[in-house]
Amino acid sequence: MEVTLTDVEPGRRPATIPGLGRPLRAEEMVISMGPQHPSTHGVLRLELVVDGEIVVDVIPHIGYLHRCFEKHCEHMTNYQQVIPYADRMDYVAAMSNEFGYVIAMEKMLKIQVPERVEYIRVIMAEFSRIISHLIAIGTYGLDIGAFTPFLYCMRDREHVLDIIEETCGARLLYNYMWIGGLSHDVKPSFQKQVREFCTYFRPKIKELNDLLSYNKIFIERTANVGVLPGDVAINYGASGPVLRGSGVNWDLRKNDPYSIYDRFTFEIPVGKGLKGKVGDCWDRYMVRVHEMEQSTNIIEQAVDQLPEGDVQSAIPKRIRPEAGEVYVRTETPKGDLGYYIVSDGTASPFRIKVRPPCFINLSALPAMCRGAMIADVVAVLGSIDIVLGEVDR
């Protein structure tokens, strides 16, 4: 049994700290950051082992928001009921969570969905990438000390939320993508609204760059901070902007295409180390900014090609997959979201395991923070862009 900090009387040092694996040295101190710290993006607790201002090690403690997602799934009476729960994992980009799940289930049930559904899903998934990155960028500025970009990001985000709200009636948690189709077709004015948004949004990205990305203070806080080399990032299983920020050209939409992503032309932005080393916080940040541009391109192409059709024609009346298992991963704003679904032939899931990108990206946090200053931990954590709803599930 290890001795924890709370077990020893005040003023005396514990033998070891769980997770550190060695006794504390005389010059080291343990600082608890969170779970209510404003920069931990939710309820995350970090135990910082510090030597003066230098961070020697970071021990993340998670699970404060654990809601037994996987256990609940096993108790659902059918597969469709999982979707509202999947929404609540990454709640700032709920569409992408649904997308992965419905693709996995359609692969299992061997359903071919109508073209129109595919296009609307791609548009919604890219919208969710934009709104997720806007939150990531806005709150990142907030963490570093820039308040204004947050308001600008929230303003732009509102336009997307309005479009989604008109489509499915909800602003945050949609239950929109169903197995085999969609809950609602889009409104007749949808294409016009989307085009208007794209025209509106492009100049706003430039505005954001002028305001935050190339701001001298911002660059000094983020460049050369929290460097994660590419091979280390792959070994940690990092994905999404964290992996691409490390200079690895890897995006499932290109490298392992799902849905209809192979029909669109877009680029994969990667970190190039323009302001510092490859894989620093600025690179990770900048990948998100460029991804928003690319998402806008995809949305424009998709909305131009949007075919007519019935969005509910392929929805199965009764969902009862054969016994078997499937693993499907999709590229969400945070990284690879994988669903491992095991069916035993009954109407309720036998096992649903989620591979949450935030959880795995967060496990690389100690590697990025060692040797940094305490204030840099805030910068590094913000650049990973975690959502605790997904980390803890």
Add this chain to the structure above:
Amino acid sequence: MIAQELHDLLKTTFGEAILEAKIDGVLDPFVTVAPGRIAEIARFLRDDDRTLFDSLMCLSGVDLTKGNLAVVYHLHSTKRNHKFVLKAVVPAADPHVQSVASVWKMADWNEREAYDMYGIIFDGHPDLRRILMPDDWEGFPLRKDYQVPEFYNGMKVPY
């Protein structure tokens, strides 16, 4: 490399450690391996030039019922661009699997999660603690025979 070739390669290299394989008729072909040798198999698959599985996509615990638990490894190679699935089946009464955290860092937290939810002991893991549930939680919640406790730390849990 396709699944059949991967299976043959593993079979010739590790022989008896490869217990069972299902290549055809399933969505993701898989191979069941001996839980006591998973680490060396994993290291081989990562380092061998023919396989180069540098990324572990997903590590899941599964309760197979009938007294068995399983650990499922979804592998992917970013250089060769192929996928493979490994499984290790262990008895629920004494679930010991070798840890692959030294091969892929990604396994570190995922093995902790599998331990937390299923009680699978990963031998050689650097820091096997609960990760999502509280440290003093009793029982392993995702096991199929798990009973929701009436009391937590002496407090009655209302349902």
